[in-house]
Amino acid sequence: MLIRPAAPTDLRSSDITPEPLYFSRREWLAAAGLTVGAIAGAGALLPRRAIAQQTLGTPYGLQPDDKPTPWDDVTGYNNFYEFGTDKADPAAESRHFKPRPWTVKVDGLVKKPGDYPLDDFLKAGRIEDRIYRHRCVEAWSMVIPWRGIMLADVIKRAEPAPGAKYVEFTTLYDPARMPGQRSPVLRWPYTEGLRLDEAMHPLALLATGVYGRDLPNQNGAPLRLVVPWKYGFKGIKSIVRIRLTDRQPDTAWNLSAPNEYGFYSNVNPTVDHPRWSQAKERRIGEFLRRSTLMFNGYAAQVASLYSGMDLRRNY
Amino acid sequence: MTVPAWIARVRGWKRPRWWRWAVWIAVLVPAPMVLVRLLSDFLLGTRWLGSNPVKEGELILGQLTIKYLVATLAVTPVRRIVGWNWVQKDRRTFGLTAFFVGLAHFLWYAMLDIQFDGAELSKDLTKRTYIIVGFMALLIMVPLAVTSTRAMIARLKQRWTILHNWVYAVPVLGVTHWWMSVKADIGEPIFYSAVFAGLLGWRIWHARREPS
Numbered sequence: 001m002l003i004r005p006a007a008p009t010d011l012r013s014s015d016i017t018p019e020p021l022y023f024s025r026r027e028w029l030a031a032a033g034l035t036v037g038a039i040a041g042a043g044a045l046l047p048r049r050a051i052a053q054q055t056l057g058t059p060y061g062l063q064p065d066d067k068p069t070p071w072d073d074v075t076g077y078n079n080f081y082e083f084g085t086d087k088a089d090p091a092a093e094s095r096h097f098k099p100r101p102w103t104v105k106v107d108g109l110v111k112k113p114g115d116y117p118l119d120d121f122l123k124a125g126r127i128e129d130r131i132y133r134h135r136c137v138e139a140w141s142m143v144i145p146w147r148g149i150m151l152a153d154v155i156k157r158a159e160p161a162p163g164a165k166y167v168e169f170t171t172l173y174d175p176a177r178m179p180g181q182r183s184p185v186l187r188w189p190y191t192e193g194l195r196l197d198e199a200m201h202p203l204a205l206l207a208t209g210v211y212g213r214d215l216p217n218q219n220g221a222p223l224r225l226v227v228p229w230k231y232g233f234k235g236i237k238s239i240v241r242i243r244l245t246d247r248q249p250d251t252a253w254n255l256s257a258p259n260e261y262g263f264y265s266n267v268n269p270t271v272d273h274p275r276w277s278q279a280k281e282r283r284i285g286e287f288l289r290r291s292t293l294m295f296n297g298y299a300a301q302v303a304s305l306y307s308g309m310d311l312r313r314n315y
Numbered sequence: 316m317t318v319p320a321w322i323a324r325v326r327g328w329k330r331p332r333w334w335r336w337a338v339w340i341a342v343l344v345p346a347p348m349v350l351v352r353l354l355s356d357f358l359l360g361t362r363w364l365g366s367n368p369v370k371e372g373e374l375i376l377g378q379l380t381i382k383y384l385v386a387t388l389a390v391t392p393v394r395r396i397v398g399w400n401w402v403q404k405d406r407r408t409f410g411l412t413a414f415f416v417g418l419a420h421f422l423w424y425a426m427l428d429i430q431f432d433g434a435e436l437s438k439d440l441t442k443r444t445y446i447i448v449g450f451m452a453l454l455i456m457v458p459l460a461v462t463s464t465r466a467m468i469a470r471l472k473q474r475w476t477i478l479h480n481w482v483y484a485v486p487v488l489g490v491t492h493w494w495m496s497v498k499a500d501i502g503e504p505i506f507y508s509a510v511f512a513g514l515l516g517w518r519i520w521h522a523r524r525e526p527s
Contacts, residue, residue, distance in 0.1 A: 077366035085500030088365060138498075140367055185499045256499055275443055275496070277435050284366050287357055289430055 056145035056211065057129025060203065061228065061297045068131060069142035071211055073284045078218045079136065080237055081185050082171065082178035089180075090218035097177055099221035099238070108243035109164035112157065118222055122208065124157040125149030129212060130205060135267045135296045137231035141281045146226050147209030152200045160196065160244055167199040168192075168249035169225055170241040178238075186252045192225065192236035193249030193263065197305055203228055203298060206239070229298040231265045262315040266306070267296035271315050330401035338405050342383070342412040346419055349375050353427075369427050376420035377449075377493065381507055383413035384486045388514040395521065407463050410482065414456040417489075421453055449492035452485050483518075486511040 056068060080090035083097075104121045107113040127149055134142045155167065173189035175181040181188045198204065205226040208215060215221040220237025227234050233253050243249075253261035260274050269279045269292040280289040295302050306314075318326075349372045352363035364371040387409040390402050429435050439446040459479055461467070468475050490511060494504035 072362070073366040081499070085502075087367070140370070183502075272438075275445060277438065279435070280432070282367065282369065287369070 057131045057147070059131045061133060061301070062131060062143065063133075063293075063297060066133060066143045068145050068211075069134075069284050074142060074144055074210055075216045075218060077284060079138075079233065080180075080218055080220065082180045082188075082190065082238070083218065084180050085185060091216070093179055094217035097217040097221070099215075099217060102222050102240075104223065104239060105241045106154065106158045106243075107241070108168070108245050109161040110244050111159035111161055114158070121154070121223075122149055125153030125206075127208070132203075132205075132226060132228040133296050133298075134226075134228065134232055135281060135292065137233055137261070137265065137273065137278075139273075139276060139278065139281050139292075141283050141290070141292075141296075143283075145211050146205055146207040147212060148205045148207035148226065150202055151204040151206050151225070152202060154206060154242065155196075155199060155244070158242075158244070163246045164244040165196050166245050166248055167194050167196060168241075168243045168245055169194075169236045169239050170243070171236055172238045172240045187250075187255050189240075190236060190252045191249060192234055192251050194227065194234075195248075195305075196244070198227070198302075201302060201305065203301055229266060229295040229302045231267060233261070234265050264306075264311075264314050266302075266311065266315075267292060268294060268311055268315070270294075271312055326398035328399060330399075334401075338408060341386075342408055345379055346376060346412075346416045349379075369423075373420065373423050373428055376416055376423055378503075380413055380417040380420055381486070381489055381493065383409050383416055384489060385507070385510055385514070387413055387482070388486065388511070392514060392517050392521075411460055411463060413485075414453075414460040417453050417456060421450070445492050445495035448488050448495065452488035452492060455481050455485055455488070483515060486515075 059066075076091050077087045078090040079087065080094070083090040083093040100118070102118040103115050104118060105113075105115050106121075127147060129145060129147050131143060131145045134144050151167075169192045171188075171190040172178065173181065175188075194204070207220070207224050207226045208222060210216070210219055215224065220235070220239075223239045224237040225235045225239065234251075248263055251261075251263060253265075254263055267278075272278055278292055281292045282289050293299070349364075352361075353368050353372050355361045356364050356368040364375075387406060390406040390409065393402050394400055425431065425436060429439070440450060441447070459482055462471060462475060462478060471478065486507075490504055490508050494501060494508070497504065
């Protein structure tokens with residue numbers, strides 16, 4: 001079971017004024033003051049402002065000037081076409097989406113396939129808080145404190161069968177709950193894929209939360225992929241199926257525009273998108289652009305996965 | 316065929332007194348407000364333009380350009396169909412606004428978006444089709460804007476009309492530029508393509524019906 005920390009505006013039992021106090025006006029005012037103070041104090045934790053990184057998780061691959069992107073941006077500027085194509089659509093259109101109950105199917109070339117209720121699914125690994133850099137293919141970026149388990153643990157539990165070379169991920173298909181799926185903007189359901197060795201990399205995360213809280217619906221509740229050295233669209237959201245296979249899976253954006261979005265989609269400042277340069281990026285919240293880093297700053301950890309490969313052709 | 320009374324009444328509408336002010340507000344307020352909102356977002360921490368104000372402002376200016384082009388090209392059909400000859404006076408105002416807002420869109424892209432990155436600018440303007448197409452639309456508007464004064468109209472005579480037929484290329488290039496720039500959400504470009512198809516199609520139909 002995931003422990004959901006109290007939201008800053010939730011009342012805790014200690015915030016409820018005891019009855020004797022309630023009837024004493026002067027003390028009541030003092031208590032009210034404290035309560036308001038407590039809420040305001042907790043509110044300050046919510047990230048329009050900078051927060052001490054240690055409290056949000058372990059930083060991975062952060063540059064010295066990388067600060068977590070404010071909560072409002074992380075949860076208000078999203079590409080999640082299942083809920084609309086504007087950046088603000090996902091937050092608005094997913095408000096009534098119910099991410100529970102949720103079942104994840106693990107199948108394909110594995111010795112132990114299964115349909116897991118989400119809480120059982122997550123028992124494969126240890127829930128960790130990690131701060132990652134995030135680079136969208138549209139040349140903007142964020143720094144996001146994720147919460148989740150390592151994808152490798154899920155795959156190990158399933159025990160890959162000989163011949164398994166790739167992992168395919170599938171998003172929920174339910175146009176009644178995901179209104180964006182009613183128009184053929186992409187091929188639904190959204191699918192994504194990784195090579196098995198990429199999926200086994202310790203940086204590949206299956207996220208269940210951001211900022212220490214359950215994933216908001218617009219961020220891909222209740223379960224999404226986070227692959228920090230790849231462009232953001234590889235981070236498939238609201239996953240219902242993980243399938244191991246012997247051939248490279250079809251991926252939604254590759255099917256939509258194969259010349260623009262490849263299977264690998266590793267962050268690479270030297271390979272331009274056909275319509276724009278990938279050399280620089282705009283960090284959300286900043287005015288001047290930053291240089292984009294090879295593998296989004298994770299080259300030391302992941303470059304060996306691609307040694308000998310022509311990254312210009314395998315974009 | 317007798318015209319119903321209410322249609323006759325609508326056709327007879329005179330230019331209302333507030334019309335002039337409405338046009339001035341429509342052309343002078345929206346584009347500068349984009350800059351005001353950007354400055355407010357960066358200096359005061361507001362969120363008028365959302366999380367990525369530079370990109371959002373660029374988009375809004377591009378879309379405004381398209382809307383002013385719609386207004387420009389709607390003048391003549393409105394005049395002919397509804398009979399409000401007084402809208403004719405505003406055609407130049409709308410057209411010039413389309414040019415200046417289109418120019419602002421380009422400057423916003425060059426100065427605020429890619430931030431004077433010369434290498435990127437030259438690559439964009441030579442290799443990236445959608446940027447070339449958008450830039451062509453802007454370039455075509457330059458001579459039209461320059462020759463929009465009364466003196467130029469008088470001086471160029473029929474040649475002015477021939478030159479200004481180029482205006483029909485602008486929305487075609489503009490919408491193509493927009494369509495090519497989006498990833499998959501082509502809803503709005505399709506909508507404006509239909510609007511321009513209607514406005515240009517009406518002209519073809521009208522020219523065939525009443526050869527001038």
